[in-house]
């Protein structure tokens with residue numbers, strides 16, 4: 341066993357699916373999922389704000405769930421399916437949330453936006469799946485994407501430009517469209 | 524971050540064997556606390572054992588009418604479970620009051636119980652902190668202590684225990700099931716699990732022995748009465764508690780009460796429970812009998828009393 345002082349960097353093979361395409365990388369075990377996406381796969385849509393789980397700029401969707409890609413190791417995701425902002429829509433065919441953010445001016449500098457949109461996508465799925473939040477009054481009742489619910493559920497995404505009112509307006513519009521389609 | 528080797532365990536037994544075999548090894552679950560500390564090199568394991576694929580990710584009914592929550596159940600899934608929502612709403616509410624949607628999707632039952640302090644000096648390698656560097660002193664005593672504990676403190680450390688979930692588990696008299704290095708199981712009462720700092724160093728925070736793996740949290744049948752969790756923080760969401768109150772109150776006003784944000788461990792006492800029918804001031808007096816606040820965090824005594832009053836008012840409003 342090497343002593344702690346002599347511990348050398350250690351590389352491992354990691355394979356996961358990113359936006360539908362299988363990707364294999366040889367990575368230092370210390371590589372976060374965020375750094376693997378940005379530095380190794382050059383998917384620079386996901387942003388590094390704080391690198392400590394505090395801002396949400398790095399939010400990606402893994403196996404259908406939003407997570408902070410800065411607080412997880414790439415090696416822990418061997419075999420997983422990952423969706424980043426690049427996989428949600430393209431400039432030619434925007435995801436409805438992307439289009440709504442444009443319509444509502446849901447950003448100023450845009451740094452937090454990829455994280456906001458990935459978070460919003462998975463967050464609406466959480467509401468659809470019946471997962472309650474801190475502001476849900478009836479824990480066993482039906483859920484409704486009210487502005488209060490959206491604000492609470494999006495609190496893990498900080499916007500330094502404080503575009504919050506327009507972010508909520510954009511998400512609320514998509515939530516209402518989804519509800520209309522489901523009806 | 525310091526370099527480390529990595530392995531993925533496939534079973535709980537494999538995880539404890541690997542842990543016993545490898546000096547400098549640590550378990551990693553959600554990673555939301557451990558990686559934070561590794562990035563700052565406050566913790567520097569030389570080997571990580573990934574427990575995300577060992578199972579223990581289910582919530583099951585116990586024969587006695589309680590619940591068995593696997594150590595790898597994500598905080599989101601625990602809060603969303605139909606029986607947790609119906610029978611243990613205080614646990615559901617406590618989890619939902621913590622962190623963010625993204626973090627709760629990763630954070631696990633076991634990792635949440637074992638999360639480390641958010642004391643700013645613990646994170647700042649340039650300043651003394653007995654918890655990080657035993658014997659160096661406690662910078663918070665004479666420094667910034669607005670968020671720190673008022674009870675359960677010692678000369679060596681005054682940091683507040685940050686977990687919301689653990690306050691609800693303390694209220695519910697949960698037990699923590701643990702696998703020893705020889706793969707046998709033991710149970711630890713939640714009241715014994717979190718350890719207040721004494722004068723001796725290094726500071727021991729948990730009753731877990733080296734090499735042990737948390738396998739589950741076991742809840743007894745739901746208590747009679749209505750359950751509440753009320754958290755007060757600097758902003759409306761996504762912040763640690765300044766004060767939190769978990770309570771279960773019966774028709775006649777009796778019940779149980781546990782506080783978070785104010786103690787070095789989730790804070791509950793027989794005297795506090797017994798004082799419930801006599802109102803918030805009596806409860807606060809009982810729970811804060813040996814309080815040792817600093818000038819900066821003295822406000823928590825009054826804030827806690829008022830938060831207790833708000834919970835009791837809600838309990839009495841039918």
Ligand SMILES: Cc1cc2nc3c(=O)[nH]c(=O)nc-3n(C[C@H](O)[C@H](O)[C@H](O)COP(=O)(O)OP(=O)(O)OC[C@H]3O[C@@H](n4cnc5c(N)ncnc54)[C@H](O)[C@@H]3O)c2cc1C
Nearest residue numbers: 552553554555556557621622630631633634635686687737
């Ligand atoms: C920005 C931010 C805000 C937060 N806000 C809150 C809040 O408001 N309220 C709150 O309560 N929490 C909050 N948290 C903390 C969060 O709840 C914890 O980080 C999380 O619960 C830890 O769980 P994990 O599975 O990610 O643990 P990990 O980081 O994987 O592990 C934590 C520790 O537990 C050990 N461990 C993990 N699983 C086991 C096991 N089964 N057996 C033995 N040891 C094990 C690890 O070795 C490590 O030492 C916040 C965190 C962040 C980053």
Ligand code: SF4
Nearest residue numbers: 642652661680681682
């Ligand atoms: S309160 Fe505890 S964690 Fe904070 S500086 Fe003092 S010893 Fe360290």
Ligand code: FES
Nearest residue numbers: 389390391396410
């Ligand atoms: S960069 Fe991951 S949360 Fe800020």
Ligand code: FES
Nearest residue numbers: 448450499500501
């Ligand atoms: S648009 Fe600038 S940080 Fe949100």
